[in-house]
Amino acid sequence: MIKAKQLVHEYIRRDEEGNVESVTTALDHVDLNVKPGEFIAILGHNGSGKSTLAKHINALLVASEGTLLVNGMDVSREENILPVRQSAGMVFQNPDNQIIASVVEEDVGFGPENTGVPTEEIWRRVEESLAAVGMLKYRHHSPNKLSGGQKQRVAIAGVVAMQPRCIVLDEPTAMLDPNGRREVIRTAHELNRASGVTILLITHYMEEVVDADRVLVMDQGKVVMQGTPREIFSQVGKLKEYRLDVPQVTILADLLRQSGLDIPRGVLRREELVEAVLRVAQVEDMQ
Amino acid sequence: MLRDITLGQYYPADSVIHKLDPRVKLFSTMIYIISLFCFRGVAALLIVTAFLAGVIRVSNVPFRYMVKGLRAILVLMLITAVFNLFLTPGEPLFTFGVFRLTAEGIRNAGLMLVRLTYLILGTSIMTLTTTPNQLTDGLEKALMPFSKIGIPVHAIAMMMSIALRFIPILIEETDKIMKAQMARGADFESGNLLRKVKSMIPLLVPLFVSAFRRADDLAMAMEARCYNGGAGRTKMKPLRYGKRDALAYVTVIVYLALILLCRRYLRWPM
Amino acid sequence: MTDKMLMILDKVNYVYSEDTAYQIQALKDVSFKIAEGQFIGIIGHTGSGKSTLIQHLNGLMKATTGSIYFHGQDIYDDDFDLRELRNRVGLVFQYPEHQLFETTIFDDVCFGPKNQGLKEEEAGLRAFEALRSVGLPEELYYQSPFDLSGGQKRRVAIAGVLAMKPEVLILDEPTAGLDPAGRDEILDLVARMHRERGITVILVSHSMEDIAKYVQRIIVMNHGEVMFDDTPSNVFAHYRELEAVGLAAPQVTYLMHELKSRGLSVNTEAITVEEARESLIGALTGIDSGRRDIR
Incomplete structure (x- = not known):
C-alpha cells in the first residue's frame, strides 16, 4: 500500500538573499512498508518528523531524496498527485481548520465534488460516509455547533467519501477531550475493520495505539522502534528516552517486575495486569 | 454583542423557502429591497407587511431568531429615526429651541423605522434559509457570464463561502484573545482614541497570526481533498430550477407589480 | 481550614443569554472556599462549566446571582477594583497563541507588569524573574515568541502571568496538545511554583492521571454544579458516578x-x-x- 525507500526531507531556511541559513532534516532516510488493511500507529514527540511523513504520503510535500510509492504510484510525479491524494486521505489536527463548508453534508461532499464524481453518486457517498462515522443525523447541522470529537468525525467522513484505500490521521485527537478522543479512535478502528481501509494513526497518546497492528516510533526524523504494541511497550526505558510515555498499567507492571515479582513484560491492558497479579498472589499463597 | 449578529448565520429547517434555488432568493431579495424603497401608501405597506409575514411564516425560522439581528443595529435605527424626526422641514407641530417637530418628520421617522426593520428582517430571511455555500453557489452561477471576461468568479465565490464559515470562529477567537489579554491587565475601554488604538495591538496581532495559521491549514486541507480550482468539479447540490422556483418568480413579480400599482393609483395618504 | 480563606464563592449562578430561548445555566449554586496555598484541580467534561467558573474567579465574568469574596471583600462591591483582582488572580488560558503578540519574548512578558503601572526597569526585572522561574533558556529571551515550540510558548504564557506576581495562579488545560515529556515538564513546573513559592494553584485538566499526581483537592464540575469537592482519593472512590457523567478515575x-x-x-x-x-x-x-x- 505504502512503500517508502530512504525517504529524506529537509526544511531549508533561507535569508533574504536566498542563502541557506539552516537546514533541518525532518525525515532522515525513512523506510516504510505498509500492507493493505493494516492499522499502523506512529508515535513520536513533537518535532520528531511524524507529521512530515504524513504529508509526504498525501503528496503535500516533495521529498529531498528517496522514493515513496502510494498504492503503486510514485508521489513525486506530477500526474500522480491527484490520484495519490484521492487514494490516501488525510485528517489533520485542528478540526476547525479542515472543515470547509458551513453544513456538515456539504463539507463531506467537498472531496467528491473536486474529483468530479457525478451528483447522485456524491449523495450516496455522503450518506454512506456519514453513516460510517455515526454522524448521519447531524447532516444538516453547522459544524460550529458540534463538539470537537464530532467535528473530527465529520472530517473523517469527508475523507471516506473520496473512497480512499488508506487514511492518514495526523494527531487527530491532540485538541480533543477524553470523550472526543475515544470517539475518533473508535471510528478509525471501525473503518479499518468494516471496510479494510489501511489506517496510519499519528499520535502521542499511548492509550490510543494499544489496539494497533503495528507501532512505529519516530525520533529525529528516523524510525527508531518498530513492532507490535506489546513489543514496543515492553521497553519502557527506551520509550522514555524518546520523550514518550507508557500507559499507567504498563508502568506499574514494569515497576512490580523490577521489584522482583513475576509479572510478564509488555502488559498493555488492565485485565492482563489483574490476572498477572492474581497469579502471583496464588503462587505466594501456596508457598 | 458580537454573537447576536445573525447575518450569515444559517438556521437549519425544512421549509419551502429553504428549498428554493438561491438565485430565486437573491433575485427576490433584490426585488423586495426595491419595493421597500418605492412603495407609497398604506395599501402598499399592508401588502409589503403581508408578504414579509407570509415569507417568515413559511420559512419556519422562529421570529425571535430574526429579531436578534435587529438588536445589533438598534442604535443605528434610533439615530436615523431621531434625525428624521427633528430635521425634516415642514409645518412645525411643536418647537423647543432649535428642535422642530413636524408632521412630516414623524411620518418620515416612522417610515424609516419600518423600512430599516423590514430591510433587516427580509435580508436575514435570505441568509437564515440559505447556507453560505448555496448563496455563493447562486452568486457564482448568476455571475458566471463574467468569467468570460477574465473575472475569477469561482475563486471569488469560494473565498466568500470560506469567509462566511470562518466569521463566527474568528469572532469567538477575538473574544478569547480579549479575555486572555484582560487577564494580563489589558484595558480595551478607557483612554483617548490614540490609547484605544494602541490597546488593540495585543488583540490584533494574535488574531492575525491565528487567522494566517488557519488559512495555511485550510489551504493544505483543501489540497489534501483534491481541490484544484474550479476546473472539472461537479456539484453535490447543482442548481436546477424546479416548479417551485418558477412559482416563486411569478409570486415575486406579481408582488412587485402590486406595489407599483399602488404607487400609481393608491398613494393615500402619502 | 478557616484560618486563611483566600476566596469564598457563595451560591454563584451564571446564566447565558438570560430570558431567551437559548438560556443556558452555566453555573448553578456553586459554593466553595479556597484556602491560601492550596493546590486544587478542577475536572469536568467539555461544557460542564469549568471554564466559566475560572473566569468568575478573576472577575472576567460576572455572576448573575451570588457573591464571591476575595480576602473577605465582596468583589461585586462598587468600590472593589476588578482590575486589581485580575492582578492578584492570574489566569493562563489554554492556548498561548491567544496572548503572545510582542516582537520579543521579553517584551511580551513585560506586558502584564506594565499594565499594572510598573516602571520600565521594574517590569523588566519582573519579566526576567518570571522567565527564569519557568526555565526558559536565556538565549531565547530576545527572540520572537512565534518561533517557539508548543511547550516553550506555554512557558512564556505562564511567565507572562507570573510576572504580575499573582497570589493565585489558574491554569486552563496547560498541557493540551503537548507531547508526554512536554506535558510532564509543564506540570512539574507548576508543582514547583506551588511548593517553592506557596502560591495557590488551580489546575483545570482533562487528565485524571495528571490531576491525581499533583493536586491536594479536586472539584468535579457537572452541568454547572459542583458534583464532588474532596481529596483526590475520596473523589476517585466515586469512580462509578464519575463514569456516569463522562469522566473517569x-x-x-x-x-x-x-x-x-x-x-x-x-x-x-x-x-x-x-x-x-x-x-x-x-x-x-x-x-x-x-x-x-x-x-
Missing part, C-alpha cells in the same frame, strides 16, 4: 478496585502508580496475607 484506581473485588486486599485509595506499587508489593509479599481469599 485514573487507571490504577480501577485496577485496585478490581483486585480488591477479586479478593486481594489492596489499598483502593491508591491513585498514583507509586501508591499502587507500594500497596501491591505489600499485599503480594505477604505483609497482610492472612486476609486473602482469592477467587
Whole structure:
C-alpha cells in the first residue's frame, strides 16, 4: 500500500538573499512498508518528523531524496498527485481548520465534488460516509455547533467519501477531550475493520495505539522502534528516552517486575495486569 | 454583542423557502429591497407587511431568531429615526429651541423605522434559509457570464463561502484573545482614541497570526481533498430550477407589480 | 481550614443569554472556599462549566446571582477594583497563541507588569524573574515568541502571568496538545511554583492521571454544579458516578478496585502508580496475607 525507500526531507531556511541559513532534516532516510488493511500507529514527540511523513504520503510535500510509492504510484510525479491524494486521505489536527463548508453534508461532499464524481453518486457517498462515522443525523447541522470529537468525525467522513484505500490521521485527537478522543479512535478502528481501509494513526497518546497492528516510533526524523504494541511497550526505558510515555498499567507492571515479582513484560491492558497479579498472589499463597 | 449578529448565520429547517434555488432568493431579495424603497401608501405597506409575514411564516425560522439581528443595529435605527424626526422641514407641530417637530418628520421617522426593520428582517430571511455555500453557489452561477471576461468568479465565490464559515470562529477567537489579554491587565475601554488604538495591538496581532495559521491549514486541507480550482468539479447540490422556483418568480413579480400599482393609483395618504 | 480563606464563592449562578430561548445555566449554586496555598484541580467534561467558573474567579465574568469574596471583600462591591483582582488572580488560558503578540519574548512578558503601572526597569526585572522561574533558556529571551515550540510558548504564557506576581495562579488545560515529556515538564513546573513559592494553584485538566499526581483537592464540575469537592482519593472512590457523567478515575484506581473485588486486599485509595506499587508489593509479599481469599 505504502512503500517508502530512504525517504529524506529537509526544511531549508533561507535569508533574504536566498542563502541557506539552516537546514533541518525532518525525515532522515525513512523506510516504510505498509500492507493493505493494516492499522499502523506512529508515535513520536513533537518535532520528531511524524507529521512530515504524513504529508509526504498525501503528496503535500516533495521529498529531498528517496522514493515513496502510494498504492503503486510514485508521489513525486506530477500526474500522480491527484490520484495519490484521492487514494490516501488525510485528517489533520485542528478540526476547525479542515472543515470547509458551513453544513456538515456539504463539507463531506467537498472531496467528491473536486474529483468530479457525478451528483447522485456524491449523495450516496455522503450518506454512506456519514453513516460510517455515526454522524448521519447531524447532516444538516453547522459544524460550529458540534463538539470537537464530532467535528473530527465529520472530517473523517469527508475523507471516506473520496473512497480512499488508506487514511492518514495526523494527531487527530491532540485538541480533543477524553470523550472526543475515544470517539475518533473508535471510528478509525471501525473503518479499518468494516471496510479494510489501511489506517496510519499519528499520535502521542499511548492509550490510543494499544489496539494497533503495528507501532512505529519516530525520533529525529528516523524510525527508531518498530513492532507490535506489546513489543514496543515492553521497553519502557527506551520509550522514555524518546520523550514518550507508557500507559499507567504498563508502568506499574514494569515497576512490580523490577521489584522482583513475576509479572510478564509488555502488559498493555488492565485485565492482563489483574490476572498477572492474581497469579502471583496464588503462587505466594501456596508457598 | 458580537454573537447576536445573525447575518450569515444559517438556521437549519425544512421549509419551502429553504428549498428554493438561491438565485430565486437573491433575485427576490433584490426585488423586495426595491419595493421597500418605492412603495407609497398604506395599501402598499399592508401588502409589503403581508408578504414579509407570509415569507417568515413559511420559512419556519422562529421570529425571535430574526429579531436578534435587529438588536445589533438598534442604535443605528434610533439615530436615523431621531434625525428624521427633528430635521425634516415642514409645518412645525411643536418647537423647543432649535428642535422642530413636524408632521412630516414623524411620518418620515416612522417610515424609516419600518423600512430599516423590514430591510433587516427580509435580508436575514435570505441568509437564515440559505447556507453560505448555496448563496455563493447562486452568486457564482448568476455571475458566471463574467468569467468570460477574465473575472475569477469561482475563486471569488469560494473565498466568500470560506469567509462566511470562518466569521463566527474568528469572532469567538477575538473574544478569547480579549479575555486572555484582560487577564494580563489589558484595558480595551478607557483612554483617548490614540490609547484605544494602541490597546488593540495585543488583540490584533494574535488574531492575525491565528487567522494566517488557519488559512495555511485550510489551504493544505483543501489540497489534501483534491481541490484544484474550479476546473472539472461537479456539484453535490447543482442548481436546477424546479416548479417551485418558477412559482416563486411569478409570486415575486406579481408582488412587485402590486406595489407599483399602488404607487400609481393608491398613494393615500402619502 | 478557616484560618486563611483566600476566596469564598457563595451560591454563584451564571446564566447565558438570560430570558431567551437559548438560556443556558452555566453555573448553578456553586459554593466553595479556597484556602491560601492550596493546590486544587478542577475536572469536568467539555461544557460542564469549568471554564466559566475560572473566569468568575478573576472577575472576567460576572455572576448573575451570588457573591464571591476575595480576602473577605465582596468583589461585586462598587468600590472593589476588578482590575486589581485580575492582578492578584492570574489566569493562563489554554492556548498561548491567544496572548503572545510582542516582537520579543521579553517584551511580551513585560506586558502584564506594565499594565499594572510598573516602571520600565521594574517590569523588566519582573519579566526576567518570571522567565527564569519557568526555565526558559536565556538565549531565547530576545527572540520572537512565534518561533517557539508548543511547550516553550506555554512557558512564556505562564511567565507572562507570573510576572504580575499573582497570589493565585489558574491554569486552563496547560498541557493540551503537548507531547508526554512536554506535558510532564509543564506540570512539574507548576508543582514547583506551588511548593517553592506557596502560591495557590488551580489546575483545570482533562487528565485524571495528571490531576491525581499533583493536586491536594479536586472539584468535579457537572452541568454547572459542583458534583464532588474532596481529596483526590475520596473523589476517585466515586469512580462509578464519575463514569456516569463522562469522566473517569485514573487507571490504577480501577485496577485496585478490581483486585480488591477479586479478593486481594489492596489499598483502593491508591491513585498514583507509586501508591499502587507500594500497596501491591505489600499485599503480594505477604505483609497482610492472612486476609486473602482469592477467587
